[in-house]
Amino acid sequence: MKISEASVQAGVSIPTFKYYLREGLVQPGERLSTNQTAYDDTHVQRVRLVRALIETGGLSIAAAKRVLATLDSGTPLAYTFEAAQHALAVGGAGAVAAQPDSLARIGALTASHAWAVTPENPGANVAARALDALAAIGFTPSDEYLDAYASAASTIAHADLTALTTRSRPELIAELMVVGTVLGDALIAGLRRLAQENATADLFPADAGTDRKDAS
Amino acid sequence: MKISEASVQAGVSIPTFKYYLREGLVQPGERLSTNQTAYDDTHVQRVRLVRALIETGGLSIAAAKRVLATLDSGTPLAYTFEAAQHALAVGGAGAVAAQPDSLARIGALTASHAWAVTPENPGANVAARALDALAAIGFTPSDEYLDAYASAASTIAHADLTALTTRSRPELIAELMVVGTVLGDALIAGLRRLAQENATADLFPADAGTDRKDAS
Numbered sequence: 001m002k003i004s005e006a007s008v009q010a011g012v013s014i015p016t017f018k019y020y021l022r023e024g025l026v027q028p029g030e031r032l033s034t035n036q037t038a039y040d041d042t043h044v045q046r047v048r049l050v051r052a053l054i055e056t057g058g059l060s061i062a063a064a065k066r067v068l069a070t071l072d073s074g075t076p077l078a079y080t081f082e083a084a085q086h087a088l089a090v091g092g093a094g095a096v097a098a099q100p101d102s103l104a105r106i107g108a109l110t111a112s113h114a115w116a117v118t119p120e121n122p123g124a125n126v127a128a129r130a131l132d133a134l135a136a137i138g139f140t141p142s143d144e145y146l147d148a149y150a151s152a153a154s155t156i157a158h159a160d161l162t163a164l165t166t167r168s169r170p171e172l173i174a175e176l177m178v179v180g181t182v183l184g185d186a187l188i189a190g191l192r193r194l195a196q197e198n199a200t201a202d203l204f205p206a207d208a209g210t211d212r213k214d215a216s
Numbered sequence: 217m218k219i220s221e222a223s224v225q226a227g228v229s230i231p232t233f234k235y236y237l238r239e240g241l242v243q244p245g246e247r248l249s250t251n252q253t254a255y256d257d258t259h260v261q262r263v264r265l266v267r268a269l270i271e272t273g274g275l276s277i278a279a280a281k282r283v284l285a286t287l288d289s290g291t292p293l294a295y296t297f298e299a300a301q302h303a304l305a306v307g308g309a310g311a312v313a314a315q316p317d318s319l320a321r322i323g324a325l326t327a328s329h330a331w332a333v334t335p336e337n338p339g340a341n342v343a344a345r346a347l348d349a350l351a352a353i354g355f356t357p358s359d360e361y362l363d364a365y366a367s368a369a370s371t372i373a374h375a376d377l378t379a380l381t382t383r384s385r386p387e388l389i390a391e392l393m394v395v396g397t398v399l400g401d402a403l404i405a406g407l408r409r410l411a412q413e414n415a416t417a418d419l420f421p422a423d424a425g426t427d428r429k430d431a432s
Contacts, residue, residue, distance in 0.1 A: 011352075045353070052349030055312065058274075077420045085409045096271065106406075115414035123409025130403035133268030136227075137261070137395050138388075141379065148375035149400075149407055152368035156404075157411035159364035161419050163357065172354075179353050184365075184408065187346035188372075189401045190322075191365055193301045193339025195373035196397070198331035203377050204293045 003029070006039040010047035017047060023061055025050045025068060049179065057182035063088060071178050077170060084178045085122050098128030105131060105146070113150050152188075160184060219245070222255040226263035233263060239277055241266045241284060265395065273398035279304060287394050293386060300394045301338050314344030321347060325362050329370065368404075376400060 001009075007017045020026040026046045029037040053064045066087035075083045106128045110117055117124070134141060160180055167173045217225075223233045236242040242262045245253040269280045282303035291299045322344045326333055333340070350357060376396055383389045 048352035052352050056345045056349040078416070081409075081412050081416050085412075106410075109407075110410055110414075115410055116417055117410045117413045121410055121413050123406040123413070125406070126409065127403050127406030129272045130399045130406065133272035133399050133402075134395065136264035136268045137391055139379070139383075139392055139396075142382070145375045145379050148371050149403055150411070152371040153404060153407035153411040154414075155364050155368040155371070156408050157415045159361045160408075160412060161415045163355070163361050164419070166358070167355075175353055176355055179350065180355075181409075181412070183346045183349050185401070185405045186349075187343050187365055188369055188404055188408075190339040190341070190343030190346065191325075191369035192372050192376075192400065192404075193297075193342065193397075194322075194326055194331055194333045194337055195366070195369040196297050196301075196376060197333045197337050197339070198326075198370075199373045199377045200294070200297050201332055203380070 001039055003037065003039060006044050006047070009044045010051070012047055012051055016051075020047060020050050023065070025061070025064060049175070052179060053182055056186055057179075058186070059088075059182060067178055067182065071171075071174055075174070077173055077177070080174045080177045081181065082121070084181045086120075088122070088181065096129065098125050099132050099135075102128035102131035102135070109146050109150055112147075113154065115154075156184065156188060217255055219253065219255060222260050222263070225260045226267070228263055228267055232267075236263060236266050239281070241277070241280060265391070268395060269398055272402055273395075274402070275304075275398060283394055283398065287387075287390055291390070293389060293393070296390045296393045297397065298337070300397045302336075304338070304397065312345065314341050315348050315351075318344035318347035318351070321362070325366055328363075329366050331370075372400065372404060 003014055003017055007014045010017065012020075017026075021028065026043060029039040029043060032038050050064060050068070053059045053067060054061070057064075059067065067084055070080065070083040070087050073083075103124060106124050110124070131141065163180065164173050164176055167176055219230055219233055223230045226233065228236075233242070237244065242259060245255040245259060247253050266280060266284070269275045269283060270277070275283065283300055286296065286299040286303050289299075319340060322340050326340070347357065379396065380389050380392055383392055
């Protein structure tokens, strides 16, 4: 198909499609003549994937490239999550080393939950950097707070892994590992906002005088 | 104190401190003479907060400005979460409307968990956009998958709200609401990476021949 049709199917503009091609995020089409290039369903699928990572996952072009390289390199499934996690950590909160105290606290947390994790997992630094930043506003989370987060993480990870078993082909499993790593963060962030609203009304009721919600 | 000392205390370079001042992210110091301006602990605290939002929370300057405006405007606590959530959603995944199907699915999910949420909560669109993006790679999450995420979100939100009760002054509560909204996302993302590694080893064991971990 022509790039115009492929763009429509992928849900992007032609300039965006061309931009992804130029950046090497999408494989080149088949050159039929000097002014005609053919694209197929694999291109449409790939553009959708790139769009999901960038627009919804909030990844930079550079981060999307690193994450996709993980997929394209045919990394064994045992290491796909790990490779995707490292690709995401570069340049993000994982780029700066957290304070030793915070890293030790995250280490103690994973140990208390008996998680088998390697010291290289970039998640430890990302989580510890969050503790550093909370400390900067004078907030030291209680053990109960961190336990709640760890339990929630465990619940999500279990769902993530179970979802992988619904896919049969290794490349589809790898795709979901990589994309799910990015989009699961967005999904839990959105649901957390909703759950917070539900919980806030109980703890911090609006004054009757300043209530902006209609009684209904 | 001088800007040099305030910068050291806040953990940023002098150019970064000046950049935050120019961008209006930090309130001006007290002008003592034409070439001397005094800063105090409130400036140090504010720079730490800005740094946490930008470096660890991954916010853009524009998003940090919107979030901080929420704090500075003295929004009643009943609406601080809501205001912070809207400030974060602008320009992010909340900026593009999700597909009606995905929004309906998130609506059904919150209803099944009996969450009291308003239609304006931007979390619904963020979560629905994640479903859109997962659909783009042919993955439709099961009800069990979404229930697991919703349960995790509820666990986290409960911990978030409980943490607020440890702070006494309204401005400190508001600060933690705003900063915690941003940094909690980083904390759960990091812990999720760790929990995934723990769960992956069971489901996708490395082949003996390609095992990169030493037996120990």
